[in-house]
Structure formats: structure tokens, C-alpha cells
Amino acid sequence: MNILNFFIDASKMASNDYVGFTFFVGCMAMMAASAFFFLSMSSFDSKWRTSILVSGLITFIAAVHYWYMRDYWASFGESPTFFRYVDWVLTVPLMCVEFYLILKAAGAQKSLMWKMIFLSVIMLVTGYLGETVYSGQAALWGAISGAAYFVIVYEIWAGGASKLAASAGGAVQAAHKTLCWFVLVGWAIYPIGYMAGTEGWYSGIFGGLDMDVIYNVGDAINKIGFGLVVYQLAVDSK
Numbered sequence: 001m002n003i004l005n006f007f008i009d010a011s012k013m014a015s016n017d018y019v020g021f022t023f024f025v026g027c028m029a030m031m032a033a034s035a036f037f038f039l040s041m042s043s044f045d046s047k048w049r050t051s052i053l054v055s056g057l058i059t060f061i062a063a064v065h066y067w068y069m070r071d072y073w074a075s076f077g078e079s080p081t082f083f084r085y086v087d088w089v090l091t092v093p094l095m096c097v098e099f100y101l102i103l104k105a106a107g108a109q110k111s112l113m114w115k116m117i118f119l120s121v122i123m124l125v126t127g128y129l130g131e132t133v134y135s136g137q138a139a140l141w142g143a144i145s146g147a148a149y150f151v152i153v154y155e156i157w158a159g160g161a162s163k164l165a166a167s168a169g170g171a172v173q174a175a176h177k178t179l180c181w182f183v184l185v186g187w188a189i190y191p192i193g194y195m196a197g198t199e200g201w202y203s204g205i206f207g208g209l210d211m212d213v214i215y216n217v218g219d220a221i222n223k224i225g226f227g228l229v230v231y232q233l234a235v236d237s238k
């Protein structure tokens with residue numbers, strides 16, 4: 001797509017196209033956050049650089065996907081489910097890597113990282129199946145996905161990761177705690193989007209909401225917020 005098309009698409013956006021608007025703003029926000037994280041990297045001790053780099057990669061990967069999703073929505077007026085899940089399957093494991101990176105100094109093993117990555121992939125693949133191939137059984141696939149999500153929540157709040165954070169203490173423990181809240185509250189936005197966009201016993205409750213708007217708001221909060229927590233940790237322990 002060339003730059004002229006970009007402006008033509010933008011100028012054609014209807015004023016009540018909330019989905020298109022959130023794709024557009026989300027794309028800009030992810031780009032700006034990426035520039036911020038990448039450019040701030042050199043001001044930190046080498047110990048934190050990888051963590052900040054990963055924060056930037058998460059928002060950068062999202063910015064590229066938002067570019068495509070914005071265009072897909074503008075062209076077809078349909079949810080860009082495929083791009084959405086490709087984005088998540090790349091960025092959510094990177095968020096698991098962030099947990100590992102900040103706890104590494106406290107003795108975190110790679111096995112913790114792989115366990116969380118594995119759980120996050122189960123969560124996302126089952127969610128994708130429920131939204132697409134097996135949409136007739138969306139509630140069932142959503143429940144399986146939700147179970148994997150709860151195991152992740154357990155691991156970071158009460159499992160091995162939480163013990164490592166407690167032993168690290170100080171700024172690392174504080175940052176870990178904030179990230180735990182992001183996963184518990186921020187990530188809980190996604191199942192709401194899923195219930196808004198699929199059919200199930202919950203349709204009467206969430207059916208009136210727009211799945212893409214909810215997912216887009218969730219992404220902005222979680223991807224940029226997560227990165228800022230890690231950034232703050234690097235600032236505090238300078």
C-alpha cells in the first residue's frame with residue numbers, strides 16, 4: 001500500500017466508525033511507544049537493556065499488525081481475526097519473557113519462561129479455534145483457553161515466579177507485582193471481548209459490546225503499560 005492510499009483510507013473513515021478509529025489510534029500509539037522504548041535503551045545499564053528492547057519489540061510487532069488490521073478493517077469491514085492472533089502469538093510469549101528477564105537476577109530458570117510461553121500458546125490457540133474453526137462451540141474453547149489463563153495467573157501470583165520475586169525484593173518485587181496486576185485485570189479484558197464477539201450462554205450479557213474495540217483497548221493498556229512498568233524498573237534501579 002502506498003502513502004497516498006493511506007491518506008485516502010483515513011479520510012474515508014466514517015465519524016461513527018469506532019472500530020476503525022481504535023485501530024488507527026492504536027497503530028499510532030504502538031509506533032510512538034516503540035520509538036520511546038528503543039530510543040531510551042542506550043540510557044540504561046546493560047543489565048536492563050534486553051528488557052527494554054523486548055518492551056519495544058512488543059509494541060513494534062503490534063504497530064505493524066495494527067497497520068495491517070486498520071487496513072483490513074477499512075477494506076472489508078470485518079474483524080481481522082487472523083492478524084490479531086498472529087500478533088498475540090508473537091507478543092504474549094514476549095510478555096512471558098519479560099517476567100523471566102526481570103526475575104533472572106533472582107535465579108529464574110529458563111524452564112519458568114518456557115512453561116509460561118507454553119501456557120500462553122495453549123490459551124491463544126484454543127481461543128483462535130473458538131473464534132474461527134469451532135465457533136459453534138465457542139464457549140467450550142473459551143473455557144479451555146480460560147483455564148490456561150488461570151494457570152498463568154496462578155504461576156505469577158502464587159507459584160514459582162512469585163517466590164523468586166519475593167526473594168529478589170525491592171524494585172524487582174514491586175515491578176513483578178504490578179505486572180501481576182496487569183495479567184489479572186488487564187488481560188481479563190480479552191475474555192470479555194471474546195464473549196462479545198462469539199455466540200454462547202454469555203451472549204445476552206456481552207453481546208451488545210464490540211469485540212474489536214475491547215481487544216484494541218486491551219492491547220493499548222497491556223502492551224504499552226507492561227513496557228512502562230519495565231521501563232520504570234530500569235529507571236528506579238539505575
Ligand SMILES: *C/C=C(C)/C=C/C=C(C)/C=C/C1=C(C)CCCC1(C)C
Nearest residue numbers: 127142145146149187190191194222
Ligand atoms: C498484547 C496482547 C495480549 C496481552 C493478549 C492477551 C490475550 C488474552 C489474555 C486472551 C485470552 C482469552 C481467554 C482467557 C479466553 C477466551 C479466548 C481469549 C484468547 C480471548
